[in-house]
Amino acid sequence: KNEVEQSPQNLTAQEGEFITINCSYSVGISALHWLQQHPGGGIVSLFMLSSGKKKHGRLIATINIQEKHSSLHITASHPRDSAVYICAAVGNQFYFGTGTSLTVIP
Amino acid sequence: GAVVSQHPSWVICKSGTSVKIECRSLDFQATTMFWYRQFPKQSLMLMATSNEGSKATYEQGVEKDKFLINHASLTLSTLTVTSAHPEDSSFYICSASYAGMGDGYTFGSGTRLTVV
Numbered sequence: 001k002n003e004v005e006q007s008p009q010n011l012t013a014q015e016g017e018f019i020t021i022n023c024s025y026s027v028g029i030s031a032l033h034w035l036q037q038h039p040g041g042g043i044v045s046l047f048m049l050s051s052g053k054k055k056h057g058r059l060i061a062t063i064n065i066q067e068k069h070s071s072l073h074i075t076a077s078h079p080r081d082s083a084v085y086i087c088a089a090v091g092n093q094f095y096f097g098t099g100t101s102l103t104v105i106p
Numbered sequence: 107g108a109v110v111s112q113h114p115s116w117v118i119c120k121s122g123t124s125v126k127i128e129c130r131s132l133d134f135q136a137t138t139m140f141w142y143r144q145f146p147k148q149s150l151m152l153m154a155t156s157n158e159g160s161k162a163t164y165e166q167g168v169e170k171d172k173f174l175i176n177h178a179s180l181t182l183s184t185l186t187v188t189s190a191h192p193e194d195s196s197f198y199i200c201s202a203s204y205a206g207m208g209d210g211y212t213f214g215s216g217t218r219l220t221v222v
Contacts, residue, residue: 032213039196042215051107086149094140096149 004089005029006097013104015018019074021100024070029095034061034072035086037099043086046072077104108134110202112214119190119221127185127217129200133179136202143172144197156183167199189222 004025013019013081023032039057047054049070052082054061058077063070082104087097109132119125129139138157142150154170156177157160165172172194174186183202187194199216 026108035213040215041199041218043150043199043213045211045213048211071139088150094152096151098149 002098003091004087006096006100008100009072009098010101011103013077015078015104015106017077017104019077019081019102019104020074021068021085021087021102023072023097024068025087025089025095027089027091027095029089029091031090032063032070033088033090034070036097037084037086039083040094042069046085060090074102077102079104079106108202108212110136110171110200110212110214111190111213112200112217113126115215116218117220119208121191121221123188125190125219127187127198127219129183129185129202129214131181134202136183138203139175139177139183140174140201140203141183141185142199142201144199144216150199154184163204177208187219190219192218192221195219 007022031048031050033048033100036044036046049063058075060073084101086100089095113128130165141153141157142151144150152165153166153168154162154175156175158180163174179181197216197218199203200214201211203211
């Protein structure tokens, strides 16, 4: 069993839809990252969370420490949001989810 | 701020040759660098962690003699794939952290290595 589980694995949405990607973890962590990987491979760190909620533009990330669960939300999705989103937990080592491949159709 | 520049972005090499990948922190001093490998449609796999001026710590199963990591300065870390074989073909990416960054990390843009 992976220490970090993401769902869904693949997601296709129409432009404008509200999107939620979930991440559950089973280890103790000090922080959790949401990463975005574009088709070319480059990775951008979207959020680092240790509690509560963060918002950046159309992206919102939440974390519930007690439930060991985090969500990434995208409001008013756009084709340029198409990417792989990876949840990464920072404990005594890095724990990566397997990623959610998002495709937003115009 | 906190930008890591990774070069080259892609490289094709012949079997048996060595390839060096560089990660350079442009506007901060990277006390710790992490090197990852990613196979197609899989997530990142941490290969090793390096701290400036000391030997890298390799994850289980990663051959330290094959993947040489040097972190000789606070702004530069290199990964050298020695005697490359086709099975070394992969996407390699670095990330860096610095004192005061908490648990935050910044990533390089990655290097796609193809060994023919």
